[in-house]
Amino acid sequence: MSELNAESTAFRAALEAVRAVEPRIADAIAKELHDQRESLKLIASENYASPAVLLAMGNWLSDKYAEGTIGRRFYAGCQNVDTVEQIAVEHAKALFGAPYAYVQPHSGIDANLVAYWAVLADRVEAPALAKAQKRNVNDLTDAEWAELRQAFGNQRMLGMSLDAGGHLTHGFRPNISGKMFDQRSYGVDAATGQIDYAALRESAREFKPLIIVGGYSAYPRKVNFRIMREIADEVGATFMVDMAHFAGLVAGKVFTGDFNPIEHAHIVTTTTHKSLRGPRGGAVFCQPELADQVDRGCPMVLGGPLAHVMAAKAIAFAEARRPEFADYAQRIVDNSQALAEGLLRRGATLVSGGTDNHLVLVDVDKYGLTGRQAEQALLDSGIVTNRNAIPQDPNGAWYTSGIRIGTPALTTRGLGTAEMDQIAELMHTVLSQTKAGASKAKFDLDPAVSEGISKQANDLLGAFPLYPSVDLGV
Numbered sequence: 001m002s003e004l005n006a007e008s009t010a011f012r013a014a015l016e017a018v019r020a021v022e023p024r025i026a027d028a029i030a031k032e033l034h035d036q037r038e039s040l041k042l043i044a045s046e047n048y049a050s051p052a053v054l055l056a057m058g059n060w061l062s063d064k065y066a067e068g069t070i071g072r073r074f075y076a077g078c079q080n081v082d083t084v085e086q087i088a089v090e091h092a093k094a095l096f097g098a099p100y101a102y103v104q105p106h107s108g109i110d111a112n113l114v115a116y117w118a119v120l121a122d123r124v125e126a127p128a129l130a131k132a133q134k135r136n137v138n139d140l141t142d143a144e145w146a147e148l149r150q151a152f153g154n155q156r157m158l159g160m161s162l163d164a165g166g167h168l169t170h171g172f173r174p175n176i177s178g179k180m181f182d183q184r185s186y187g188v189d190a191a192t193g194q195i196d197y198a199a200l201r202e203s204a205r206e207f208k209p210l211i212i213v214g215g216y217s218a219y220p221r222k223v224n225f226r227i228m229r230e231i232a233d234e235v236g237a238t239f240m241v242d243m244a245h246f247a248g249l250v251a252g253k254v255f256t257g258d259f260n261p262i263e264h265a266h267i268v269t270t271t272t273h274k275s276l277r278g279p280r281g282g283a284v285f286c287q288p289e290l291a292d293q294v295d296r297g298c299p300m301v302l303g304g305p306l307a308h309v310m311a312a313k314a315i316a317f318a319e320a321r322r323p324e325f326a327d328y329a330q331r332i333v334d335n336s337q338a339l340a341e342g343l344l345r346r347g348a349t350l351v352s353g354g355t356d357n358h359l360v361l362v363d364v365d366k367y368g369l370t371g372r373q374a375e376q377a378l379l380d381s382g383i384v385t386n387r388n389a390i391p392q393d394p395n396g397a398w399y400t401s402g403i404r405i406g407t408p409a410l411t412t413r414g415l416g417t418a419e420m421d422q423i424a425e426l427m428h429t430v431l432s433q434t435k436a437g438a439s440k441a442k443f444d445l446d447p448a449v450s451e452g453i454s455k456q457a458n459d460l461l462g463a464f465p466l467y468p469s470v471d472l473g474v
Contacts, residue, residue: 252329
């Protein structure tokens with residue numbers, strides 16, 4: 001038997017250690033790798049992190065508490081955490097060309113909360129404290145605190161609506177962002193499915209928000225951040241961009257100039273997985289004037305930073321600085337456009353008529369289905385997607401009328417534009433053969449069709465093995 005490589009040895013040893021305590025967990029981990037290897041992963045917010053990123057999370061850094069910032073911790077013995085965080089910051093700043101980076105957020109939602117509270121502290125709390133003659137915050141009277149709370153609660157935010165492609169944290173009412181702010185949404189033009197910047201400008205002039213949020217979760221086009229910054233400056237708003245979905249396209253220099261949020265926003269947030277291909281986590285980038293407030297993310301919003309995840313972020317940022325990552329980022333968009341074109345040729349209806357980025361939004365009403373029906377029918381056929389609302393969605397955010405598909409993960413596996421056309425054919429076959437059932441969730445699909453598509457999907461993936469360097473021996 002040939003000698004195992006380092007990655008196979010590492011993962012096998014890890015599973016053996018887990019299995020000794022709880023074999024069912026070891027089985028679930030191994031089964032997850034098996035399932036991901038055999039399914040077409042088209043979820044736009046998912047990817048495959050490298051073995052180095054994955055291994056960086058399973059170590060003794062997990063055992064450290066490290067509240068505070070580099071060199072200013074509330075716990076002793078954090079010298080190695082300082083080193084890890086500093087390296088992650090250095091790589092993040094160099095990768096994105098940002099003057100300041102904060103890598104502690106545990107998720108994209110945490111990153112957005114840090115950003116919101118940093119802006120509130122800079123724009124509301126600081127002036128209020130100045131009015132109180134810059135006394136220590138703990139010395140404010142009850143009346144002054146009441147005034148400050150009222151000021152915080154009266155601030156306005158303008159963000160993209162959920163059905164237009166915005167995220168829950170851009171002001172969706174059930175989310176904390178929709179409760180923190182007096183919120184208004186901007187949408188897309190009904191005819192084009194794209195942002196109407198003139199309408200956005202008019203809404204901002206009327207509403208006069210403290211924060212304007214750019215970025216998206218399910219919008220298939222580029223966003224002109226230069227224009228949005230002009231609008232923000234005109235109404236005196238802080239301009240924030242959530243680039244969680246397309247951070248890899250910024251890092252890979254696919255989105256530049258007007259479409260690079262780092263060049264135009266006061267503050268930018270991101271996740272570190274998705275198109276960036278790192279661990280599940282978040283980060284914040286900002287201009288120097290907001291750095292002190294962002295540094296208060298812990299304890300303002302966050303608990304102790306996850307040092308093992310910051311280590312994995314450092315690895316992912318370092319990987320993204322390599323020249324081959326730019327090629328990968330461009331191939332994401334090439335594949336997304338090829339997938340969109342393949343679906344269009346087969347008669348599908350796409351929101352905005354196509355894509356400029358990593359995702360495609362399919363209106364499945366054309367097939368007589370809800371998003372939930374389409375999602376499950378595709379899953380039964382070995383194609384993993386997620387249902388998603390479309391503009392003015394008659395089925396709401398739960399059942400939806402759309403499915404969102406993305407290409408970052410399959411691009412990581414090496415699939416190209418020719419394979420995207422084959423995937424479009426598989427998807428079209430499933431959707432056209434699926435019939436709506438008695439409810440918005442039920443449907444009818446001949447098992448022979450789903451089994452046949454699953455086999456074709458698995459055959460297609462056979463030429464593009466996932467983690468080929470990892471052999472679990474099971």
